[in-house]
Amino acid sequence: GAGVSQSPRYKVAKRGQDVALRCDPISGHVSLFWYQQALGQGPEFLTYFQNEAQLDKSGLPSDRFFAERPEGSVSTLKIQRTQQEDSAVYLCASSVGQGNSPLHFGNGTRLTVT
Amino acid sequence: GIQVEQSPPDLILQEGANSTLRCNFSDSVNNLQWFHQNPWGQLINLFYIPSGTKQNGRLSATTVATERYSLLYISSSQTTDSGVYFCAVVNTGGFKTIFGAGTRLFVKA
Numbered sequence: 001g002a003g004v005s006q007s008p009r010y011k012v013a014k015r016g017q018d019v020a021l022r023c024d025p026i027s028g029h030v031s032l033f034w035y036q037q038a039l040g041q042g043p044e045f046l047t048y049f050q051n052e053a054q055l056d057k058s059g060l061p062s063d064r065f066f067a068e069r070p071e072g073s074v075s076t077l078k079i080q081r082t083q084q085e086d087s088a089v090y091l092c093a094s095s096v097g098q099g100n101s102p103l104h105f106g107n108g109t110r111l112t113v114t
Numbered sequence: 115g116i117q118v119e120q121s122p123p124d125l126i127l128q129e130g131a132n133s134t135l136r137c138n139f140s141d142s143v144n145n146l147q148w149f150h151q152n153p154w155g156q157l158i159n160l161f162y163i164p165s166g167t168k169q170n171g172r173l174s175a176t177t178v179a180t181e182r183y184s185l186l187y188i189s190s191s192q193t194t195d196s197g198v199y200f201c202a203v204v205n206t207g208g209f210k211t212i213f214g215a216g217t218r219l220f221v222k223a
Contacts, residue, residue: 031209042200042213043157056210089155099209100144102162103202108155 002026004106006092012112013082021077021109023092031098034067034077035091037108043091049075050098061086082113116141116205120214127191127221135186135217137201145204145211146177148186152197160186160199191221 005024013019025032030051035043036059045059051072060067064083069075079086089110093103117140127133137146148160161168161175163184168175172191177184188195198216205212 033211035213042215043202045210045212048209050209091157093211099204099207100164102145102147102159103211104159105149105157108157110155 004092004094004104006090006106006109008109009107010110010112012114015082015084015113017082018078018080019082019111021079021090021092021111023075023077023094023106025073025075025092025094026096026104027073029094029096029104031095031101032069032075033093033095033103034075035093036061037089037091039088046077046090079111082111084113087111087113116143116203116212118201118203118212118214120199120201120217122217123215124218125220127219129191129193129221129223131191131221132187132189133191133219135188135199135201135219137184137186137203137214139182139184139201139203141182142206143179143182143203144206144208146179146184147202147211148175148184149200149202150195150197151200151216157200188219191219193221193223195219196221 032049034046037043048056049069064080089108093105201214
Protein backbone atom coordinates (compact mmCIF):
# COMPACT_ATOMS: atom_id res chain seq x y z
CA GLY A 1 0.00 0.00 0.00
CA ALA A 2 0.93 3.64 -0.13
CA GLY A 3 1.58 3.97 3.59
CA VAL A 4 1.73 2.10 6.86
CA SER A 5 -1.70 0.85 7.82
CA GLN A 6 -2.78 0.05 11.37
CA SER A 7 -5.97 -1.48 12.66
CA PRO A 8 -8.10 -1.04 14.57
CA ARG A 9 -7.91 2.73 14.85
CA TYR A 10 -9.48 2.61 18.31
CA LYS A 11 -9.83 -0.24 20.77
CA VAL A 12 -11.59 -0.31 24.11
CA ALA A 13 -10.87 -3.33 26.26
CA LYS A 14 -11.98 -4.31 29.71
CA ARG A 15 -9.18 -4.97 32.16
CA GLY A 16 -8.06 -8.57 31.81
CA GLN A 17 -8.99 -8.94 28.15
CA ASP A 18 -6.49 -9.84 25.46
CA VAL A 19 -6.05 -7.52 22.47
CA ALA A 20 -4.33 -7.83 19.10
CA LEU A 21 -3.15 -4.83 17.11
CA ARG A 22 -2.25 -5.13 13.46
CA CYS A 23 0.34 -3.32 11.36
CA ASP A 24 0.67 -3.54 7.59
CA PRO A 25 3.98 -1.87 6.64
CA ILE A 26 4.93 -0.30 3.34
CA SER A 27 5.58 -3.05 0.82
CA GLY A 28 9.23 -4.02 0.63
CA HIS A 29 10.23 -2.38 3.88
CA VAL A 30 12.68 -4.55 5.76
CA SER A 31 12.46 -2.89 9.16
CA LEU A 32 9.35 -2.69 11.34
CA PHE A 33 9.07 -1.01 14.70
CA TRP A 34 6.42 -0.79 17.40
CA TYR A 35 6.25 2.23 19.68
CA GLN A 36 4.04 3.11 22.63
CA GLN A 37 3.00 6.71 23.17
CA ALA A 38 1.41 7.75 26.44
CA LEU A 39 -0.58 10.97 26.62
CA GLY A 40 1.70 14.00 26.46
CA GLN A 41 4.84 11.94 25.94
CA GLY A 42 7.07 11.07 23.01
CA PRO A 43 6.91 7.63 21.41
CA GLU A 44 8.79 4.95 23.36
CA PHE A 45 10.44 2.03 21.56
CA LEU A 46 8.89 -1.39 22.15
CA THR A 47 10.34 -3.81 19.62
CA TYR A 48 12.07 -4.12 16.23
CA PHE A 49 11.87 -6.62 13.39
CA GLN A 50 14.22 -7.07 10.47
CA ASN A 51 12.10 -9.05 8.05
CA GLU A 52 10.65 -11.86 10.20
CA ALA A 53 13.40 -11.78 12.83
CA GLN A 54 12.67 -9.95 16.07
CA LEU A 55 16.08 -8.44 16.77
CA ASP A 56 15.20 -6.30 19.76
CA LYS A 57 12.33 -6.60 22.22
CA SER A 58 13.97 -4.72 25.04
CA GLY A 59 11.21 -2.10 25.20
CA LEU A 60 8.32 -4.48 25.82
CA PRO A 61 7.06 -3.50 29.30
CA SER A 62 6.20 -6.99 30.52
CA ASP A 63 5.79 -10.59 29.41
CA ARG A 64 2.14 -9.78 28.70
CA PHE A 65 3.33 -8.07 25.52
CA PHE A 66 4.18 -10.17 22.51
CA ALA A 67 4.88 -9.23 18.90
CA GLU A 68 5.32 -11.27 15.76
CA ARG A 69 5.97 -10.80 12.05
CA PRO A 70 5.89 -14.38 10.79
CA GLU A 71 6.25 -13.75 7.05
CA GLY A 72 8.29 -10.57 7.21
CA SER A 73 5.38 -8.36 6.26
CA VAL A 74 2.31 -7.84 8.48
CA SER A 75 3.01 -7.63 12.21
CA THR A 76 0.77 -8.15 15.21
CA LEU A 77 1.29 -6.77 18.69
CA LYS A 78 -0.60 -8.78 21.28
CA ILE A 79 -1.27 -7.70 24.83
CA GLN A 80 -2.55 -10.31 27.22
CA ARG A 81 -4.58 -9.62 30.36
CA THR A 82 -4.67 -5.88 29.68
CA GLN A 83 -4.17 -3.46 32.56
CA GLN A 84 -5.16 0.21 32.83
CA GLU A 85 -1.52 1.27 32.50
CA ASP A 86 -1.51 -0.28 29.00
CA SER A 87 -3.79 2.54 27.81
CA ALA A 88 -1.82 4.44 25.18
CA VAL A 89 -1.44 4.92 21.45
CA TYR A 90 0.48 2.10 19.80
CA LEU A 91 2.38 3.23 16.74
CA CYS A 92 3.88 1.08 14.03
CA ALA A 93 6.62 2.32 11.71
CA SER A 94 8.56 0.81 8.84
CA SER A 95 11.69 1.71 6.90
CA VAL A 96 13.30 0.37 3.77
CA GLY A 97 16.69 -0.08 5.41
CA GLN A 98 18.17 -0.69 8.81
CA GLY A 99 18.98 2.37 10.89
CA ASN A 100 19.97 4.61 8.02
CA SER A 101 16.69 5.33 6.27
CA PRO A 102 13.65 7.34 7.32
CA LEU A 103 10.84 5.89 9.40
CA HIS A 104 7.28 6.05 8.13
CA PHE A 105 4.56 5.85 10.75
CA GLY A 106 1.01 4.57 10.66
CA ASN A 107 -1.84 6.48 12.30
CA GLY A 108 -1.66 4.35 15.42
CA THR A 109 -4.13 2.38 17.49
CA ARG A 110 -5.52 4.15 20.53
CA LEU A 111 -6.05 1.54 23.24
CA THR A 112 -8.21 2.36 26.24
CA VAL A 113 -8.41 -0.18 29.04
CA THR A 114 -11.39 0.33 31.36
CA GLY B 115 21.82 4.93 25.59
CA ILE B 116 21.72 8.08 23.53
CA GLN B 117 19.88 11.04 25.06
CA VAL B 118 17.79 13.46 23.01
CA GLU B 119 16.84 16.84 24.43
CA GLN B 120 14.48 19.27 22.74
CA SER B 121 13.90 22.91 23.50
CA PRO B 122 11.81 24.79 24.21
CA PRO B 123 9.28 22.33 25.64
CA ASP B 124 6.39 24.68 24.87
CA LEU B 125 6.04 27.58 22.46
CA ILE B 126 3.20 29.98 21.71
CA LEU B 127 3.44 32.10 18.57
CA GLN B 128 1.33 34.71 16.91
CA GLU B 129 0.44 33.77 13.36
CA GLY B 130 3.12 35.05 11.00
CA ALA B 131 5.98 34.82 13.50
CA ASN B 132 9.17 32.84 12.97
CA SER B 133 10.66 30.31 15.38
CA THR B 134 13.58 27.95 15.91
CA LEU B 135 13.32 24.58 17.61
CA ARG B 136 16.42 22.85 18.86
CA CYS B 137 17.42 19.20 19.29
CA ASN B 138 20.58 18.19 21.15
CA PHE B 139 21.81 14.61 21.21
CA SER B 140 24.47 12.98 23.34
CA ASP B 141 26.24 10.69 20.86
CA SER B 142 27.02 10.33 17.17
CA VAL B 143 24.07 9.54 14.92
CA ASN B 144 23.58 8.13 11.46
CA ASN B 145 19.93 9.09 11.21
CA LEU B 146 17.98 12.11 12.37
CA GLN B 147 14.39 12.93 11.56
CA TRP B 148 12.02 15.74 12.44
CA PHE B 149 8.34 14.86 12.77
CA HIS B 150 5.20 16.90 13.26
CA GLN B 151 2.44 15.26 15.27
CA ASN B 152 -0.82 16.97 14.46
CA PRO B 153 -3.72 17.33 16.91
CA TRP B 154 -5.18 14.07 15.55
CA GLY B 155 -2.04 12.18 16.56
CA GLN B 156 -0.66 11.58 13.11
CA LEU B 157 3.16 11.61 12.91
CA ILE B 158 4.25 13.30 9.70
CA ASN B 159 7.79 13.18 8.35
CA LEU B 160 9.20 16.67 7.94
CA PHE B 161 12.87 16.02 7.29
CA TYR B 162 15.31 13.15 7.16
CA ILE B 163 18.49 15.07 7.92
CA PRO B 164 21.46 13.26 9.50
CA SER B 165 23.63 16.17 8.37
CA GLY B 166 23.48 19.37 6.35
CA THR B 167 20.59 21.69 5.55
CA LYS B 168 17.28 21.09 3.83
CA GLN B 169 14.33 23.31 3.03
CA ASN B 170 10.71 22.54 2.30
CA GLY B 171 8.50 25.57 1.84
CA ARG B 172 8.31 27.55 5.08
CA LEU B 173 10.26 24.91 6.97
CA SER B 174 13.97 24.27 6.96
CA ALA B 175 16.31 22.17 9.07
CA THR B 176 20.00 22.07 9.78
CA THR B 177 21.96 19.30 11.47
CA VAL B 178 25.52 19.84 12.67
CA ALA B 179 26.44 16.26 13.44
CA THR B 180 29.93 17.07 14.72
CA GLU B 181 28.41 19.36 17.35
CA ARG B 182 25.48 17.03 18.05
CA TYR B 183 22.54 19.30 17.40
CA SER B 184 19.83 19.98 14.90
CA LEU B 185 17.60 23.02 14.36
CA LEU B 186 14.15 23.26 12.81
CA TYR B 187 13.13 26.67 11.48
CA ILE B 188 9.51 27.61 10.98
CA SER B 189 8.92 30.86 9.11
CA SER B 190 5.66 32.79 8.76
CA SER B 191 3.90 30.38 11.10
CA GLN B 192 0.28 29.38 10.46
CA THR B 193 -2.34 27.97 12.81
CA THR B 194 -2.02 24.63 11.02
CA ASP B 195 1.57 24.44 12.25
CA SER B 196 0.25 23.79 15.76
CA GLY B 197 1.06 20.43 17.28
CA VAL B 198 4.09 18.66 18.67
CA TYR B 199 7.44 18.60 16.90
CA PHE B 200 9.65 15.62 17.60
CA CYS B 201 13.29 15.07 16.89
CA ALA B 202 14.27 11.39 16.58
CA VAL B 203 17.74 9.90 16.16
CA VAL B 204 19.48 6.59 15.55
CA ASN B 205 22.84 6.04 17.23
CA THR B 206 25.69 5.36 14.80
CA GLY B 207 25.86 1.62 14.23
CA GLY B 208 22.39 1.09 15.69
CA PHE B 209 18.88 0.75 14.35
CA LYS B 210 16.65 1.93 17.20
CA THR B 211 15.07 5.34 16.70
CA ILE B 212 14.95 7.32 19.95
CA PHE B 213 12.61 10.28 20.31
CA GLY B 214 12.99 13.47 22.24
CA ALA B 215 10.16 14.68 24.46
CA GLY B 216 8.97 17.12 21.81
CA THR B 217 8.21 20.82 21.49
CA ARG B 218 4.54 21.69 21.83
CA LEU B 219 3.72 24.57 19.49
CA PHE B 220 0.52 26.60 19.49
CA VAL B 221 0.05 29.23 16.82
CA LYS B 222 -2.59 31.85 17.60
CA ALA B 223 -4.68 33.44 14.87
